[in-house]
Amino acid sequence: MYNPAEQKTHNKLDKFRIHIRQIGRKRACLVFCSFLVLLLLIFALKSFQFDKRESTEIPDMISVAQQEEFTLIIQTFKRDDILLKVLERCLVVPHLQKIIIVWNNVGRQPSKELQESWSHYPTPVIFLEQKINSMQNRLQPFPEIHTDAVLLLDDDLLLSVSDISFAFTIWKQFRDQIIGFVPRKHVETPSGEYNYQGISLSDLQIGRDKYSLVLIGASFFHHRYLKLYQDQPKAMHSLVEETQNCDDIAMNFVVSLHLRKLMNATLPSGIYVKPLNMVNLEMQAVSGFKGMWFRPNHFKQRSYCLTRLAQIYGIMPLQFSNIIKTHST
Known part of the structure; x- marks a missing residue:
């Protein structure tokens, strides 16, 4: 219903x-x-x-790459034959990213033989031809550098592969200092001037001597110091050009002054690494060209540079050290 x-x-x-x-x-x-x-x-x-x-x-x-590799810079002048020997040794070193040849042979290009001698190696070799023959050419912040670490090496020094590798290991622990194989020192005289002197390695080992510079012709340092070097007072650059010497002393000043600002402390500009096998090939050069070591006034000139640099900066920033890094430590 x-x-x-x-x-x-x-x-x-x-x-x-x-x-x-x-x-x-x-x-x-x-x-x-x-x-x-x-x-x-x-x-x-x-x-x-x-x-x-x-x-x-x-x-x-x-x-x-910046942290685990390094760039090798070699400045050369009239030493093609021994340059080849140095390169053949360095090209087999681990962690080497690139080699930059600062070519100071103005008006003469690298020979074809020289450029092709290492074509079978994977590591690139770049020739940078310079317009003038200057000691300071090697201390440019080259755009070809893509690593933090730079190994600067004279074209007449032959280092062992183990020495280079060991020094690179030390540099990674002390990235703000120069890590090198040749120590030197400055001595202040009663007149307030400075003398440039060598180091007795035997006295250094038993604590009777100290160094205050590490020469950059066989050393690792951070690439930032190349730019800092270029930013220094004009008087410093003029001094190096005037003497055609002392760029390595000037770089130790640059590093020492930077460390003062960076860490607000006085630290030695460099750390000495005792090499196992370092050979100077200078006397083997066919050209017969001799470097600064053979100048009769070499040490006198470098003493002059120490005094002038202290005057230019208004301070003697170099600090003494007796630290030695050896393969057994």
Whole structure:
């Protein structure tokens, strides 16, 4: 039997069910849309991370190279034959990223034989031809340097592979100092001037002597010091040009003064590493060209430089040390 009241109730229930279905569809649609938005966000985030990883991949690689490799700089003048011997030794040294040859033979290009002698080695060798023959050419912040560490080596010094590798290990522990194989010292005279003197290695070993400089012609140091050297007073650069000497003494001043600012403390500019096997090839050069060592006034000239540099900077920043790093320590 038809019941109006019951039919009315059914109609209300039907409307309610329809309303519930509509709400369900809207909710399902909202959930689905939210899910799509979430997927898009995840995809965008992953894409951003991937792009970020790719954009930082090369700098990360450079950072590793900066810390774990070094650049070798050799300045040469009229010594092609012994330069070859030095290069043949250095090209097999671990962690060597690149060799920069500062070519001071103005007006003469490196021979084809010289440039192709090491073509079978993986380490690149770059010749940078200079416009003038200057001692300071080697102390430029070359854009080709992509490592923190620089090994500066005279073109007549032959170091063993183990000595170079050991010195690099020491440099990584003392990155703000010069790590080298040739120590020297300054001595103040009663007149206030300074004398440049050698070191008795036997006295140094038993504590009877100290050094205050480490020569840069066989040394590791941070590449930042090349830029700092260029930023020094004009009088310092003029002194080096005037004497064609003393750039290594000047660099020890630069490092000592930087350490004062960096650490607010007086530290020696360098640390001496005792080499196992270091040979001077100068007398073997076919050209017969002799370097500064053979000048009769060499030590006198360097004493003059010490005094003038102290006057230019208004201070004697060099500090004495008796630290010796050996392969057994």
